[in-house]
Amino acid sequence: MNFNWLAILVAALSTMVVGFIWYNPKVFGTAWMKETGMTEEKAKGANMFKIFGMAILFAFLISFILQFLVIHQFGPSGMVGGPEFFETAKPSYKAFMTDYGDAFRTFKHGALHGFMAGLLLALPVTGTNALFERKSARYILINGGYWIVCFTIMGGILCSWPA
Numbered sequence: 001m002n003f004n005w006l007a008i009l010v011a012a013l014s015t016m017v018v019g020f021i022w023y024n025p026k027v028f029g030t031a032w033m034k035e036t037g038m039t040e041e042k043a044k045g046a047n048m049f050k051i052f053g054m055a056i057l058f059a060f061l062i063s064f065i066l067q068f069l070v071i072h073q074f075g076p077s078g079m080v081g082g083p084e085f086f087e088t089a090k091p092s093y094k095a096f097m098t099d100y101g102d103a104f105r106t107f108k109h110g111a112l113h114g115f116m117a118g119l120l121l122a123l124p125v126t127g128t129n130a131l132f133e134r135k136s137a138r139y140i141l142i143n144g145g146y147w148i149v150c151f152t153i154m155g156g157i158l159c160s161w162p163a
Contacts, residue, residue: 002083007161008067011154012059016052018153022146035139063154070113070155072104073097107156114155118148 023029033039068074076096080089123144130140 002163003064003067004158004161004163007158008060008063010161011063011066011157012056014153014157015059015062015150016056018146018150019055022149028142028146031138032142035136035142059150059154062151063158066114066117066151066154067158069117070110070159073101105159105162107160110159111152111156113159114151114153115148117155118151122147122151 021027023032025033076093077083077086080086080093086093123140126144126147127140130136130143
């Protein structure tokens with residue numbers, strides 16, 4: 001298993017596309033602004049280059065780790081110690097990868113695991129932070145929902161693109 005850096009990058013950038021739609025005032029943007037206390041004036045005073053740059057970096061990090069959850073073949077490759085040990089691995093590893101190297105490598109399968117990661121990882125993290133910040137359930141649903149959708153799409157992209 002090799003890393004598909006282009007798939008990781010595209011998955012990371014997909015969060016920007018989802019965000020532009022999700023946080024649009026006609027979708028959840030107005031509700032999000034109300035829940036966060038954000039105003040047009042505050043938004044205009046922000047360093048958008050820094051915000052979007054860091055958001056892309058963080059999404060890239062998420063994409064990198066998410067591939068290990070959505071691509072099952074990383075498990076067996078890790079069991080032999082990684083790519084540098086593929087040639088010296090036992091014949092059973094080569095036979096397994098020949099038989100199952102492309103198994104479950106679809107957008108649909110990756111989206112399923114991405115959805116589960118969003119629901120069971122991103123939503124609880126978002127929700128926990130929001131609870132301590134005294135944010136509303138609506139805030140949790142808006143932001144948690146965003147990450148569930150993002151993880152779903154990211155998982156689909158990562159899993160369906162060959163390494």
